[in-house]
Structures are given as structure tokens and as C-alpha cells.
Amino acid sequence: MKDWLVQGLKGPAQNGQIYSTSWGAKRVPGGEHGVATPPSGDKTLVILQAIQDSKAALETKIGDVGIDVAYLCQDLHQSVDRVTEAEVRRSQLEDAVWGMSSEVAGLSNNAKTLQEEAENFENRD
Numbered sequence: 001m002k003d004w005l006v007q008g009l010k011g012p013a014q015n016g017q018i019y020s021t022s023w024g025a026k027r028v029p030g031g032e033h034g035v036a037t038p039p040s041g042d043k044t045l046v047i048l049q050a051i052q053d054s055k056a057a058l059e060t061k062i063g064d065v066g067i068d069v070a071y072l073c074q075d076l077h078q079s080v081d082r083v084t085e086a087e088v089r090r091s092q093l094e095d096a097v098w099g100m101s102s103e104v105a106g107l108s109n110n111a112k113t114l115q116e117e118a119e120n121f122e123n124r125d
Helices: 004-008 043-121
Strands: 019-022 026-029
Touching: none
Parallel strands: none
Antiparallel strands: 019 026
């Protein structure tokens, strides 16, 4: 915050700018380089300027936060897309493993059958 706002001394003002006082609205008198001094004991101009500066700073911060949130949302959507793709691949791998398990079980049954037939063939003699 500017020193003049904290101390309540002088502050930049446009010639003809209206500010509020404890006894009503008042026009800032023109001064050298547009600098005006509020009436003695009246800190309303200083307070109003501080509020305007704070409001402008807050609006800037809100805009920055909005931009940050937009980037975070974009990152989140990309992450969700990657997770979805990974889930699809996982599902495909599960299907492939299940298919291989079925084939292995079938081959195991075929091997047992062949072994039984070989034993039966040997026992014929």
C-alpha cells in the first residue's frame, strides 16, 4: 500500500473527481499535477482510494486464479483421458490373459488325454 494511503496525507486524484466525505459528496479541488489533499480530519478519500486499489489487486488475483483453474481443469481432463485409455488397455489385457488361460487349460486337458491314450496303447501289448 502506498505511504500516502497509510499515513493519510496526500494522494493522486483527478481534477474534478468526486469523493465522499462525512458531510456528503465533494469534488476534489484541482491541484498541482492533480494532487489533492482531503480536508483536515477527513480520511474518506484515502480510505476510498485504498479500497479501489485493493479491489483492483483482488480482481487481478481473481483473474490469475481463474487462469490457473482453467489450466488445472485442462490437466485434469488430460489425466482422466490417460486413465481411461489405461483402463481400456487393462481390460484388453485381462481379456487376452483370460483367453490364454482358457487355451492353457485346453492344452492341459489335451495333454492328459494324450498321456492316457499313450498309457492305454502301451498296456495293449
